[in-house]
Amino acid sequence: MKRLLAVLPLLLALLGPAPARAATVTHYTGTLADGATWIADVPAGxxxxxxxxxxxxxTLTAADAPSPAAGQALLDRGYALAGSSYDPHGSLWALESAARDQFATLAAVERIIGPARVTIAYGQSMGGLVSTQEAEHPRGGLDAAVSTCGLLGGGIDLNNYQLDGEYALSRLLAPDQDIPLVNYASPADGAAAASRLVAVAAAARETAAGRARVALGTALLNMPTWSAAQATPPADAAGIAQAQYDWFAAAAPFIMPARYFIELSAGGNASWNTGVDYAALVARSPYREMVVTLYRAAGLDLRADLADLTRHASVRADRAAVADLTRSSTVTGRLGVPMLTMHTIYDQLAPVEFENRYAAQARTGLLRRSYVARRGHCAFTTSEQIAAIQAAEHRVRTGRWDDTATTAGLQRAALDLNLGDSPAFTDFRPGPLVSHRRTDKL
Structure with a gap:
């Protein structure tokens, strides 16, 4: 027996941490003044x-965790969860009500369970923009934020970078087809335009000239450089162009109909390309060399195509819509609480270049950025999500980031959770978001 007791610590160390016990959870629901619903789950411990x-x-359905697995893992570790649907009577682009409804949800939940000692906003995709807005205007009820796969350029930059890429494809590949790019009357209009644009790009890729022009458009769309069809990340221009095309073909049927809902929220089209110098955009692009290489191989004049794009750019914004989207759907970088961002480096819907844009705005020690070497939008493991939350929690409790928000610290914390889901934090430096425009230059 003594011998068994002596080796028991060693056996436990070899086996690793014991799995967390399933939490006994109380589920709460409620409705806010604007009709938004909220839910909360609180573990007994x-x-x-x-x-x-x-x-x-x-969706306009209430959720309080990024996935069932992540929610359960957080509950098992003693975290309470809450979240709202946002206003169900508005647009799916719910920025008019989202932050307001989230803070109202927090107040409603705390009236039931009592004040939280630490409150961390956690958002993904559009919700990553929401959590960033909350971090910039914390209203005294928020201690930190984690923004994941966030649309950190805001709604105007989102629509403008997409317009630039779609316009380049339409103008250079099908100038006589008049494919609509803005002012959709319905999501179906956007879906029909996407179908036409993808078909045009697919046909164009049959020739070297077409592949070069498609590469220009998908570069302006900031599409990822490693697709699901490729075994390893390509390093050559043709491989990178193939990856960006693959992602464009998959993403366009989502991003073009989604524009309808942003226009619905803003009351009109809030994107424009009048006055845009497309040569200047490409000169700043992290994908410039790929485009130059393919144009040279095809014997095309890149300067002539860029001049053509600049000369024919004619999409004008509705000024009232720009003002509305600026108010509801942009960020400033003026953080009121610490915030950690997390982004996959191959994201087809929220380009990793958004991180560069927000960092240039923020310029503050309150912000830390992290990256995951994985393909796809919001494609995070549960251990990566919990490690990010723990880093933000550490910052709140100690007043310091220390090494918790470094690549090594996050990777170590994720592995220590022992969830077996292969975390992949990595060092990375994103390129610039070249399609940002100043609204005062309209």
Whole structure:
């Protein structure tokens, strides 16, 4: 028996941490003044930290965790969860009500369970923009934020970078087809335009000239450089162009109909390309060399195509819509609480270049950025999500980031959770978001 007791610690160390026990959870629901619904889940052993979760675009159903697996893992570790649907009577682009409804949800939940000792906003995709807005205007009820796969350029930059890429494809590949790019009357209009544009690009790729022009458009769309069809990340221009095309073909049927909902929220089209110098955009693009290489191989004059794009750019914004979207759907970088961002480096819907844009705005020690070497939008493991939350929690409790928000610190924390889901934090430096425009230059 003594010998068994002596080796028991060694056996336990070899086996690793014991799995967390399933938490006994109390589920709460409610309705806010604007009709938004909220839910909350509180474990019996709640340790005082509450996660205020902001869901992404595409639903107006209340959610309080990024996935069932992540929600259960957080509950098992003593976190309380809460989140709202946002206003169900508005647009799926719910920025008019989202932050307001989230703070109202926090207040409603705390009236029932008591004040949280630490409250962390956690958002993904459009919800990552929401959690960033909350971090910039914390209203005294928020201690930190984690923005994942966030649309950190805001709604105007989102529509403008998409317009630039779609316009380049339409103008250079099908100038006589008049494919509509803005002012959709319905999501179906956007879907029909996407179908036409993808078909045009697919046909164009049959020739070297077409492949070069498609590469220009998908570069302006900031599409990822490693697609699901490729075994390893390509390093050559043709491989990168193939990856960006693959992602464009998959993403266009989503991003073009989604524009309808942003226009619905803003009351009109809030994107424009009048006055845009497309040669200047490409000169700043992180994908410039790929485009130059393919144009040279095809014997095309890149300067002539860029001049053509600049000369024919004619999409004008509705000034009232720009003002509305600026108010509801942009960020400033003026953080009121610490915030950690997390982004996959191959994201087809929220380009990793958004991180560069927000960092240039913020310029503050309150912000830390992290990256995951994986393909896809919001394609995070549960261990990566919990590690990010723990880093933000550490910052709140100690007043310091220390090494918790470094690549090595996050990777170590994710592995220590022992969830077996292969976390992949990596060092990365994103290129610039070249399609940002100043609204005062309209």
């Amino acid at each position: 709640w340790h005082g930290t509450l996660i205020l979760f902001s869901h992404g675009f595409g």
